[in-house]
Amino acid sequence: MSSARVLDSLFFPKSVAVVGASANPAGWGGTSFLQRLIKRGFSGKLYPVNPKSTEVEGLKCYPNVQSIPEIPDHVIISTPAIAVPQILRDCVTANVKNVHIFSSGFSETGEEDGKKLDEEITAIIKNSDLRVVGPNCMGIWVSASKLCAWGAEPKGLGSVAFLSQSGGHGEYISELGQSLGVYFSKIISFGNAKGLQAYDFLEYLETDPDTKIIACYFEGMRDGNRVTQLIRRINRTKPVLVWKGGLTASGAQAVSSHTGSLAGEERIWKAFYAQTGAVPVGSLDEVIDTAMAFLYLRPAAGKRTLLMGGGGGNSVALADICGREGLEVPWITDATRQEMNKFIRLAGNSTRNPLDIWSVQDNPDDFKKAFDLGLADPNIDVAVMEKQIMWDSDEPEHIERHKKADGVHIEYCKNNTSGKPIVVAATSMANMEGPSAYRAQLLTRFVTSGIPAYSSTVSAARALSRFVAYHEFQSKNN
Amino acid sequence: MSSARVLDSLFFPKSVAVVGASANPAGWGGTSFLQRLIKRGFSGKLYPVNPKSTEVEGLKCYPNVQSIPEIPDHVIISTPAIAVPQILRDCVTANVKNVHIFSSGFSETGEEDGKKLDEEITAIIKNSDLRVVGPNCMGIWVSASKLCAWGAEPKGLGSVAFLSQSGGHGEYISELGQSLGVYFSKIISFGNAKGLQAYDFLEYLETDPDTKIIACYFEGMRDGNRVTQLIRRINRTKPVLVWKGGLTASGAQAVSSHTGSLAGEERIWKAFYAQTGAVPVGSLDEVIDTAMAFLYLRPAAGKRTLLMGGGGGNSVALADICGREGLEVPWITDATRQEMNKFIRLAGNSTRNPLDIWSVQDNPDDFKKAFDLGLADPNIDVAVMEKQIMWDSDEPEHIERHKKADGVHIEYCKNNTSGKPIVVAATSMANMEGPSAYRAQLLTRFVTSGIPAYSSTVSAARALSRFVAYHEFQSKNN
Numbered sequence: 001m002s003s004a005r006v007l008d009s010l011f012f013p014k015s016v017a018v019v020g021a022s023a024n025p026a027g028w029g030g031t032s033f034l035q036r037l038i039k040r041g042f043s044g045k046l047y048p049v050n051p052k053s054t055e056v057e058g059l060k061c062y063p064n065v066q067s068i069p070e071i072p073d074h075v076i077i078s079t080p081a082i083a084v085p086q087i088l089r090d091c092v093t094a095n096v097k098n099v100h101i102f103s104s105g106f107s108e109t110g111e112e113d114g115k116k117l118d119e120e121i122t123a124i125i126k127n128s129d130l131r132v133v134g135p136n137c138m139g140i141w142v143s144a145s146k147l148c149a150w151g152a153e154p155k156g157l158g159s160v161a162f163l164s165q166s167g168g169h170g171e172y173i174s175e176l177g178q179s180l181g182v183y184f185s186k187i188i189s190f191g192n193a194k195g196l197q198a199y200d201f202l203e204y205l206e207t208d209p210d211t212k213i214i215a216c217y218f219e220g221m222r223d224g225n226r227v228t229q230l231i232r233r234i235n236r237t238k239p240v241l242v243w244k245g246g247l248t249a250s251g252a253q254a255v256s257s258h259t260g261s262l263a264g265e266e267r268i269w270k271a272f273y274a275q276t277g278a279v280p281v282g283s284l285d286e287v288i289d290t291a292m293a294f295l296y297l298r299p300a301a302g303k304r305t306l307l308m309g310g311g312g313g314n315s316v317a318l319a320d321i322c323g324r325e326g327l328e329v330p331w332i333t334d335a336t337r338q339e340m341n342k343f344i345r346l347a348g349n350s351t352r353n354p355l356d357i358w359s360v361q362d363n364p365d366d367f368k369k370a371f372d373l374g375l376a377d378p379n380i381d382v383a384v385m386e387k388q389i390m391w392d393s394d395e396p397e398h399i400e401r402h403k404k405a406d407g408v409h410i411e412y413c414k415n416n417t418s419g420k421p422i423v424v425a426a427t428s429m430a431n432m433e434g435p436s437a438y439r440a441q442l443l444t445r446f447v448t449s450g451i452p453a454y455s456s457t458v459s460a461a462r463a464l465s466r467f468v469a470y471h472e473f474q475s476k477n478n
Numbered sequence: 479m480s481s482a483r484v485l486d487s488l489f490f491p492k493s494v495a496v497v498g499a500s501a502n503p504a505g506w507g508g509t510s511f512l513q514r515l516i517k518r519g520f521s522g523k524l525y526p527v528n529p530k531s532t533e534v535e536g537l538k539c540y541p542n543v544q545s546i547p548e549i550p551d552h553v554i555i556s557t558p559a560i561a562v563p564q565i566l567r568d569c570v571t572a573n574v575k576n577v578h579i580f581s582s583g584f585s586e587t588g589e590e591d592g593k594k595l596d597e598e599i600t601a602i603i604k605n606s607d608l609r610v611v612g613p614n615c616m617g618i619w620v621s622a623s624k625l626c627a628w629g630a631e632p633k634g635l636g637s638v639a640f641l642s643q644s645g646g647h648g649e650y651i652s653e654l655g656q657s658l659g660v661y662f663s664k665i666i667s668f669g670n671a672k673g674l675q676a677y678d679f680l681e682y683l684e685t686d687p688d689t690k691i692i693a694c695y696f697e698g699m700r701d702g703n704r705v706t707q708l709i710r711r712i713n714r715t716k717p718v719l720v721w722k723g724g725l726t727a728s729g730a731q732a733v734s735s736h737t738g739s740l741a742g743e744e745r746i747w748k749a750f751y752a753q754t755g756a757v758p759v760g761s762l763d764e765v766i767d768t769a770m771a772f773l774y775l776r777p778a779a780g781k782r783t784l785l786m787g788g789g790g791g792n793s794v795a796l797a798d799i800c801g802r803e804g805l806e807v808p809w810i811t812d813a814t815r816q817e818m819n820k821f822i823r824l825a826g827n828s829t830r831n832p833l834d835i836w837s838v839q840d841n842p843d844d845f846k847k848a849f850d851l852g853l854a855d856p857n858i859d860v861a862v863m864e865k866q867i868m869w870d871s872d873e874p875e876h877i878e879r880h881k882k883a884d885g886v887h888i889e890y891c892k893n894n895t896s897g898k899p900i901v902v903a904a905t906s907m908a909n910m911e912g913p914s915a916y917r918a919q920l921l922t923r924f925v926t927s928g929i930p931a932y933s934s935t936v937s938a939a940r941a942l943s944r945f946v947a948y949h950e951f952q953s954k955n956n
Binding site for chain 2: 105108109111114136164165166167168169172175176178179180217219245246247248249250251253254255257282283284310311312313314315316317318319320322323324327328329330331346352354391429430431432433434435436437439440441443444455
């Protein structure tokens with residue numbers, strides 16, 4: 001077993017102890033962890049630990065970790081911060097290796113009491129073999145082992161790992177990603193990082209056969225050089241998406257209240273991205289948007305983008321969006337244009353690029369012919385298809401018509417043999433319940449067909465641009 | 479009547495002739511204009527004009543403009559481009575003043591034929607008293623007169639005017655705006671601008687009693703100095719929002735295919751914004767988002783923002799968004815914080831700013847108390863409240879619970895007596911039909927209560943920041 005694989009027992013434990021579970025829970029805490037593991041069907045043994053209870057959720061409860069009849073593979077600590085040092089010492093005594101400290105109230109509070117407790121647990125961890133996740137974090141969520149530290153139900157086995165200093169981000173992304181067909185191998189919330197560090201998890205994920213794409217949310221970073229070299233290396237074979245929280249002055253101040261990390265300066269992080277080729281992302285949505293491109297698209301030859309939208313002003317808007325996001329929107333060649341002009345009339349349409357060809361929008365054959373021609377053009381590497389969700393998408397007769405037209409476009413993208421990636425932007429024209437629901441459904445239809453689909457053209461262009469830039473970096477630097 | 483008010487007959491005509499309406503319409507065109515005017519209840523007289531029909535939509539059809547028994551106040555030309563010069567000459571003969579040329583196929587095609595026709599109509603217009611809107615545009619849409627060049631139904635009389643070189647933008651924004659409670663006085667699509675120019679419309683809107691906020695979409699600009707001085711002047715009393723299409727190289731190329739305008743360089747437009755104090759916007763959504771702030775908010779003293787969200791990582795994200803959008807997120811004072819800490823526990827919460835106070839989120843009294851304290855803090859000028867739409871918002875029992883909690887927040891914002899503006903961001907955590915529909919409904923509930931509400935924190939922060947910057951500019955420069 002390589003040193004990194006030693007963490008397998010953290011992610012796939014055969015037994016889990018939950019310290020702080022209680023027969024009379026006062027609010028959210030250890031009992032919730034226990035309940036979720038039961039609800040999600042975690043198949044290993046579960047041991048509630050609490051000196052004040054004898055049974056929790058129908059399971060025998062132990063007064064402390066040492067009294068459990070086996071050494072649990074994974075211990076979750078969910079107690080007030082003040083109790084954590086002694087529980088850690090108990091874990092050392094019981095020869096426990098993997099510990100997740102959910103408890104908060106350490107250095108992140110900025111108060112003296114919290115800082116002292118922080119020093120105390122840091123010393124215990126340092127002088128032991130404990131592999132500690134946290135404190136002040138949600139812990140581990142693994143689709144395959146059903147080790148679910150939070151409520152989200154694993155709905156599929158996926159190849160995306162998310163490594164996050166924030167537990168909220170982990171929880172939200174598990175729901176967001178799965179709702180868009182992006183499934184996870186592991187999600188790791190590691191909070192204040194007083195034990196296991198980002199590089200420990202990254203080394204594990206580097207050789208993890210279940211993980212093909214790694215996304216990270218960092219607030220601070222210890223051993224920056226080590227992490228930078230590591231990400232540079234991993235990124236060659238597994239794209240690494242990195243979201244740095246706290247890049248603005250306001251954000252940096254918020255970081256200090258959250259995980260107590262020291263947020264680095266913007267220029268340091270610019271250098272990090274330039275050296276590693278890691279894919280920069282800036283929100284949970286962007287993590288999922290970008291992961292979708294990496295999951296579904298074959299590498300593109302360049303960033304010259306065919307835009308298929310509709311409307312003259314809208315074509316300008318689409319081109320500006322692509323320009324701002326780092327893509328190029330060149331005119332297609334005269335030869336291609338002349339072919340298109342044989343069946344698309346000039347007035348009110350434009351066949352240069354963006355393609356503004358509403359006169360054939362409802363004609364599946366002409367639509368296909370035009371898009372085929374555009375994709376085959378030598379000036380084109382990739383394509384963005386904008387689908388405008390109309391405000392009549394809550395009237396039954398229109399819904400059926402739109403669904404049919406959308407079906408044609410989905411089939412077209414699925415059967416795309418041009419070798420040039422297509423992404424879809426489903427943009428909304430109005431704030432209405434019907435069309436909003438329709439869009440959610442349409443995005444699902446696209447992504448479950450393996451076509452990256454986004455709720456705005458900005459998102460689509462941004463994800464595509466980052467995907468193209470990743471491959472450009474790799475081909476230049478490796 | 480001031481010279482600008484002469485355009486009243488364009489916007490409030492007593493009679494409209496539609497040249498190109500037909501008893502046997504071949505697709506979309508003049509007949510559609512006629513049908514829409516009838517459908518929307520335009521109360522003036524309607525005259526179809528077509529030498530090949532005797533009756534259209536039950537109305538007597540005239541062979542040409544001269545044969546109409548009165549001088550129509552407004553003539554819509556919807557014929558092939560080749561026929562337009564003669565029709566314009568007919569209008570001159572008939573002493574018509576206001577003409578909207580819907581027809582396209584002029585210089586914007588880039589073809590020789592189109593350019594020649596362009597020169598021909600430009601000469602006719604120049605040597606006449608014709609006031610021409612277009613060509614290659616959708617024309618005029620007026621809530622009060624029901625002069626609706628496109629299908630959108632006017633649902634309310636509003637004070638926002640939208641002046642656009644793109645007809646598609648005009649059409650979309652009428653639907654988008656109204657779906658968010660933003661109503662219009664007038665929407666003007668003026669396309670290739672061979673007759674009436676941006677400044678003509680701006681001068682009219684400057685003294686238009688129905689218009690309080692003016693938004694513009696420009697692709698190019700003739701008489702830049704005149705427009706710049708005009709906008710600087712108007713902007714003092716009526717906020718002017720300006721979206722410039724074609725600022726990127728890709729966008730500029732798309733502009734040339736659309737209205738044939740020469741897109742200016744970015745630095746020229748930077749100077750324009752710096753000189754005029756016009757509010758920069760970059761999409762239809764941003765026009766509506768920003769208009770909403772101007773419609774509902776009282777001027778703020780500054781940009782120091784209280785953030786009310788939830789979640790540690792999310793608080794960092796919110797602060798970074800505000801920082802990037804030009805707002806500041808200072809910590810609140812120790813005095814305020816000590817007051818909050820009396821009823822908000824330290825562990826897992828943060829009472830600095832952003833307020834991450836999930837422990838009182840479901841307690842209306844404590845929520846109100848915390849927000850009151852935050853708003854009253856001397857470090858705070860404005861507030862952004864983030865409402866996360868949960869993924870359980872499609873389960874009936876949860877919907878009711880969320881609706882109730884949301885109701886508390888709506889009431890709170892409505893009764894905000896702090897004098898400090900609050901805007902709301904309703905952010906989605908998943909791509910699901912139920913929650914998507916729920917969000918659309920929630921945004922409607924907020925905006926119909928007079929509270930600016932946005933579908934992302936980026937949109938909320940951006941609109942708020944521009945609103946604050948507008949007032950800062952005005953107080954410095956006037």
